[in-house]
Amino acid sequence: MTDRILVVDDEDIVLASCRRALAGDGRVIETATSGAQALARIEAGGVDVVVLDIMMPEMDGLEVLQRVKEAHPGIEVVMVTGLSQVDTAVRAMKLGAYDYLPKPFDPDELSLVVGRALERRRLLHEEAPQGPALRIESMIGASPRMQEVYRLVAQCAPTNTTVLITGESGTGKELIARAIHYNSLRKEHPIVPVDCMSLSENLLESELFGHVKGAFTGAVANKRGLLEVAAGGSLFLDEVGNIPLSIQAKLLRVIQEREFRAVGDTRTQSANIRLVCATNRDLRSMVGQGTFRDDLFYRINIFPIRVPALRERREDIPALAFHFLKAAAEELGKAVSEISEGALGVLVNYDWPGNVRELENTVQRAAILASDPVVRKAHLAGLGGASAPASAPRNGEELKKTKKAAREKSVESIEKAFVLEALQRNGWNVTKSAEETGMQRSNFQALMKKHGIRLKA
Numbered sequence: 001m002t003d004r005i006l007v008v009d010d011e012d013i014v015l016a017s018c019r020r021a022l023a024g025d026g027r028v029i030e031t032a033t034s035g036a037q038a039l040a041r042i043e044a045g046g047v048d049v050v051v052l053d054i055m056m057p058e059m060d061g062l063e064v065l066q067r068v069k070e071a072h073p074g075i076e077v078v079m080v081t082g083l084s085q086v087d088t089a090v091r092a093m094k095l096g097a098y099d100y101l102p103k104p105f106d107p108d109e110l111s112l113v114v115g116r117a118l119e120r121r122r123l124l125h126e127e128a129p130q131g132p133a134l135r136i137e138s139m140i141g142a143s144p145r146m147q148e149v150y151r152l153v154a155q156c157a158p159t160n161t162t163v164l165i166t167g168e169s170g171t172g173k174e175l176i177a178r179a180i181h182y183n184s185l186r187k188e189h190p191i192v193p194v195d196c197m198s199l200s201e202n203l204l205e206s207e208l209f210g211h212v213k214g215a216f217t218g219a220v221a222n223k224r225g226l227l228e229v230a231a232g233g234s235l236f237l238d239e240v241g242n243i244p245l246s247i248q249a250k251l252l253r254v255i256q257e258r259e260f261r262a263v264g265d266t267r268t269q270s271a272n273i274r275l276v277c278a279t280n281r282d283l284r285s286m287v288g289q290g291t292f293r294d295d296l297f298y299r300i301n302i303f304p305i306r307v308p309a310l311r312e313r314r315e316d317i318p319a320l321a322f323h324f325l326k327a328a329a330e331e332l333g334k335a336v337s338e339i340s341e342g343a344l345g346v347l348v349n350y351d352w353p354g355n356v357r358e359l360e361n362t363v364q365r366a367a368i369l370a371s372d373p374v375v376r377k378a379h380l381a382g383l384g385g386a387s388a389p390a391s392a393p394r395n396g397e398e399l400k401k402t403k404k405a406a407r408e409k410s411v412e413s414i415e416k417a418f419v420l421e422a423l424q425r426n427g428w429n430v431t432k433s434a435e436e437t438g439m440q441r442s443n444f445q446a447l448m449k450k451h452g453i454r455l456k457a
Contacts, residue, residue: 003118004028004046008038008064009053009080018051021107022114035059039067042075049117050077051110054092062092069096076117080105099142112438116147140323141316144436145308149176152305157183162255164240164300165278167307170355173278174238176307181234186274189233192226197239205247206263215264227260227271234274240300241281241292248293255299275300310352310359312425314417317348317359324360325375328367336367338374348414350383416451419444423453 005027007018015031022029030047032038035056041047050068054061065077079092079100092100098117101110156163157180165173174193181191199207210225227235237243243251254260254271261268277300286292310317321339329336339347343366352358366379418437422444426432434444448454 002026002028003048004030005049005051005114005118006030006032006038006041006047007051008032008035008056008061009051010034010056011053014053014080017107018110021110022051035061035064038064042068042072047072047075048121049098049114050075051080051114052077053080062095065092065095065097074121076121078110078113078117106440106443108440109438109443116142116144116438119147119150140320141313142319143308143313143316144438145313146316149305149307152303153179153183156180156303156305158185160185160274161303162275162300163277163303163305164283165276165305165307167278167280168309168355169280170357171307171309172356173280173307174236176305177234177236177238177276177278180276181236181274184234184274186233190230191234191236191276192230193236193238194226195238197242201244201247204243205250208247209250209260209262210265211263212265215262222262225260225262227254227273228269230273232272234276237275237277239279239281240277241279241283241286245291245293248296252293252296252299255296310355312421314348314414314421318344320356320359321347321363324363325367328364331364332367334367334370336370336373336375340374340376342377343375343380345414346377346380346383349417415447416453419447419451419453 003026005022007015007022007029008031009015009018010033012033015033019029019031030041032041036059038050038052042050052061052064056064061079065079068075068077073096076098077096079097081092081100081102099113101113153176163177163180165176167173177193178191181187194204194207196204206223206225208225208227210223210228212222250260255275258271259268260271283292283297283301287294287297310320318339321344325336325339328334347359347362354361362380362383363375366375369379370376419433422433422437423430426436430445430448431441434441437444
C-alpha cells in the first residue's frame, strides 16, 4: 500500500528538504504552501500523514491542525516548530498532533518520526476493526516503547497464540488484551475478563469451569462457567499469578487438551477459546519458589508483551494528560482545557508509581480543583514539589521573566530525564541509546553535554 505524505510550509527550501528526507519506500510526497491549500488537498482524500509548519501567513499551523483532527481524526500530523515555540508545541500536542520537531531538524530524524506516524496510523486506524476497545487511553503514546507494543499487538492479534502481558499495576494491561481481541479473527465473539486476584480458590474454580446442581453446598442450580461463556472468543485472565496451584493444574489441561469439566460434572466440554493472560508479578521467580507451575508458565509465555511503566515513556505524558483533561472536563461539565507549563513539567518529571491509572486520577482531581480553564501546579499538590511558588510575580515584567524561567526549566527537566532514562535502559551505551531513541549519535551527545551527563566509569 502506498503511503501519502503531505508537507505544508510556505518556504520552498523547506519543502525541497522534506521531499529529499522522506523519499523512498514507495511513498508519495505532496506539498502545499498554505493552510487553505493543505485543507483542500486533505479533503480530496488519500493523505496518511501531514508534516505541518506552525508559522505560516493567513492561517497558522495550529488552526490547520485543529481542522484536520476535527474532520479527519485518523490522519497523523507531525508539527514543525521554531526553537522558541515550545509552548506552542505543547498546544499542538493538546490538539492531537502526533509529534513535533524543532527547526532546524535533522532529515534522518524527520524520516524516523514520519515512519513511526505511518506505522501508528496503519495499526490503529486502517488495520484495526471498529470497536470501542481500540479507542483507549493506554493506546495513546508515540514513544518508541509504545510503538514496540503496537507492533507486537499487530503481530499476534490475527493468530490464536496464547499471550502473556506483563507490566506494573495501572499500565493498561487489560486494554492491551482488548486491543488484541478486537484485532483478531475472534472479534465477533466476546472477550471475557476474569480477575484472578479478587476471587477465592473455590469461587474462582466455579467461575472458570461452572458447576452442576448439587456439586457443593449452595449449588442449587447449574451454572455456566466463563470458559463456556467465552466460547469462540477470548478469555482474559488478569493477575494470573494469583491462581492457586490446584486450579493451575486444571487450567493446564484446558490449554493442552482444549477441554474442561464443570465442578461436579462427569461430562467433558470443549474449550474453544483464545487465552490472554496478564500479571504484574515475576512468574519466572514464582516458578523457582514453587508457587507457579513451570509447565503452565511455559504454556502461557508463548508470546510475551511487556507494557512499559509510565516513567519509562515520559514523552507520552503530555498527550495522555490532555486526553484525560478533556474527558474530565466533559464529565464534570467544566470549561477547563489548558495545563500550564509548570504543571506539565511536574507531571512529566513525577515517577507515577500508579502509572496511567494514577495519572488519570490526578488529572481528574486537578480538573475539579481548577477555578478557571487552566490546570496549574497548585492543583497538583503532593506530586514532586508541585506546591505553589513562594511569591507570585508583582508586575507584568516579572511575570514574563518567571514564565520564561519556568518554561526553560520544564524543557530542561524533560530533556535530562529523556537522556538519563535512555542511557539507563541501554547500559549507558551512547550509540545504542541514540539508536533506540531515533536520534543521531552527535545530537544525543550534545544533549548529554548540555545537561552535564557523563558516562559512568
